[in-house]
């Protein structure tokens with residue numbers, strides 16, 4: 001504690017939080033539902049899974065014996081964080097989809113040990129997560145400044161403050177896999193826009209492997225992933241006054257070997273029509289009809305290379321766990 005400044009002043013200097021969420025999130029849900037549930041093959045984007053209950057179910061997924069990505073990524077970080085800190089010389093860490101910042105500490109520890117750490121910039125749609133982690137991390141890391149951005153990394157990247165020195169932009173967990181190939185490259189190009197010369201992108205990607213291992217990770221024996229999948233219907237019921245019975249749907253998780261991605265779907269057990277009241281939209285399901293709720297792409301090093309290249313990035317380091325389940329890639333903007 002600085003003797004010259006009151007705790008209030010100190011807090012003002014160390015923590016800054018900006019919110020960019022107004023009504024636009026609800027609008028995007030309505031737009032996505034109107035668009036996705038009137039298509040010949042019904043589909044919803046996975047970002048709507050994550051209300052408070054969905055975020056909690058996802059945390060439970062991360063602890064499941066079948067769901068290896070979280071553990072594998074953490075193991076790589078623990079093994080290689082010092083090397084990442086040294087290679088990047090980063091003074092700040094921007095984290096897209098920071099959540100509880102659980103894995104972040106490994107990186108912050110390494111940057112602090114390297115003596116370069118100054119600022120952490122968490123970007124997340126969940127306000128409470130950004131505020132809580134700002135509080136906790138500033139007390140755990142003396143001298144750390146936190147500039148939280150409450151917003152959607154698909155829409156609010158321009159709100160991220162300019163770099164104060166060499167930066168790492170971290171996009172962990174394999175979330176990039178939620179985007180189909182075209183959008184994936186668009187998102188990567190936008191993220192590349194946060195980087196100047198001397199900055200790095202640190203991105204987590206799940207890797208192609210035995211389909212049985214992949215499918216078990218998305219269809220666990222305790223049914224947590226099934227509950228997570230059905231949770232999107234609870235979100236629609238609450239936010240748009242829909243009348244889905246989530247138990248009218250089976251959880252489906254399949255590896256598509258051609259596209260090399262996992263697809264999660266909800267399959268109607270019987271023919272029925274639900275009403276999305278706020279949109280005045282009746283939605284008919286045939287018995288067995290499926291609604292696609294998520295794709296989760298699995299990568300090979302070659303595939304990731306070509307996506308990075310298409311976004312104007314070049315690979316600097318490819319870091320994996322001993323079983324090559326998961327990879328962290330460190331890349332930078334392509335020097336011309």
Ligand code: AVJ
Nearest residue numbers: 061173174175178218225296
């Ligand atoms: C948070 C998008 C990386 O795709 O593995 C977990 C979400 N879905 N189980 C993933 C998820 C089903 C997860 N990501």
